[in-house]
Amino acid sequence: MNFHSVTRNLLFAVLGVNALWVGCAHAALGGDAASVPADAAELHGAVNTEIRQQYDLQEISGEGGMRVREYLGRDGVVFAVSWSGPVLPDLQRLLGTHFAEYSAALKALTHPGLQRSVRVASSELVVESGGHMRSYAGRAYLPALIPAGVSAAEIL
């Protein structure tokens, strides 16, 4: 993947931005750009931004191969997030206000039990989460906020 334009490293996030944003920006999905440095600080990761035609793809790389991507629309709203890595990231943080809907849907699964793959989908929210210890991956998006002409398949 061809990242360019902006590279902020961990040091910058911690020294320059962390103090401003941690504690006030807990939303990611559905939140604004402020959530990106906050999540980077949480993951102790570096941020790369790739500017695409209709949105910015902000990728946070953390320890052990942890990767979180946040898809920031031109309206300044994060319309999608994705994650992969050896541990499950804090989904409450990544899903923000949408975590409650996600957790309620988990409890309503017809066959709960141990799951290695779950999908929660409504007109407002889609969450796909799966994996096992040492290897988790998933994504969440707000279908109504995906920019026109952008496919959900771009959210990886």
Add this chain to the structure above:
Amino acid sequence: MRPIMVMAPLLAAAMLSACVGGNGTSAASVAPPMPQNTLAVTVDAGPPAASGGPPIGAINHAYVTVKVCVPGSQTECASIDHVLLDTGSVGLRLVRSVLAAHAVTLGAETDAQGRAIGECMSFAGGQTWGPVALADVTMAGESAGKLPVQVMDDRTVPSPAPPATCGANGTLINGVSGFNANGVLGLGVFAQDCGQLCVGAATPQAVYYGCTAAGVCTAENVILTDQVTNPVTLFAADNNGIIVNLPNLKNANGDATVQGELIFGIATQTNNGLPATGLTVLGTDSSGDFKATYYTSTTVLPALIDSGTDSYAFNDPALTVCSSGSFIGYYCPVGAPLSRSAVNTGVGANNATSTVNFAIEDPTTFVANATAFTGLAGGPGSSRFIWGMPFFYGRQVYVGIEARVAGIYTGPYYAY
């Protein structure tokens, strides 16, 4: 102390000679008997959700019974039935209330600072929280002494409380209903659940925690021997892997119950040999996955053979997803049974390639009281390929543990 230490070998020698008896056989010339290495596996409707109630209604869940004792005790023991056999995770996790019903209390392991070690373990459907405790665990004739296990704290208010990031908003699955089981027996390809990632992280991963007496838990690194451990690795023999052996099902629309066996060890005894030909050995990467491509797709997916998943689980947007009935979210294919296939490829030295054909049934045709289904598929939206329980019916599945050798194969691998 000294007199006792001197006496102990003498006492042992006296007992040994008493056991050999008068038949003239010397202890030195007789090989110790191989341990009984076969444990019964049952697929049924699961444990009761509440004591004395009806079975919880599990499907495609393979259960075993595990004997657990307080370390060193012969009396503070419990045989815990309906522990889910899970080849996709590592370590034994037991529900606290089930242990309590047997009056077994397992004390928390402590870290170097004397804090109780707790663990937050993530499954896709939720998280478990509770202390890492030591237990003497026996399965068939095999024993793992002082095994680090997780006690899943299913009290309404767990103590110590889980950290804010663990099981938020009701996503804790510590109870019997969280797993449709009294516990989970993880016999995957690794020796510990987390491994080096949780030993030396610059910022400790949100997996293991040190908890003060006041109940304040902070993420910390934990040495390998204190992590939740694959019990097989602590067996004196038969410690290089397992074989899961389940029969073919009789009915495409579901069998009421299934009996099979879990065999400990690979190529260690006469009952667990490696076949001379025809074995597909799929090495895994450091995450525990081999590679698979599904049907006509060319996308390479991480894959595993997972008795903890109740179905073939993969993403296929062309398949209809059940929108009603008791299998919402699974596939309800039009024109079932559908024939599909996937190609497995091993990683590393064990790099076999194998095409597996399978059939997908329509679960709306399944018999209501059955618990074992061969054609159940699900996993829409999944970014991996999981050979769940249907794959196990009619196969011998081998799980080789990392760095352990069985014949010409070194783990980690899955094989069939």
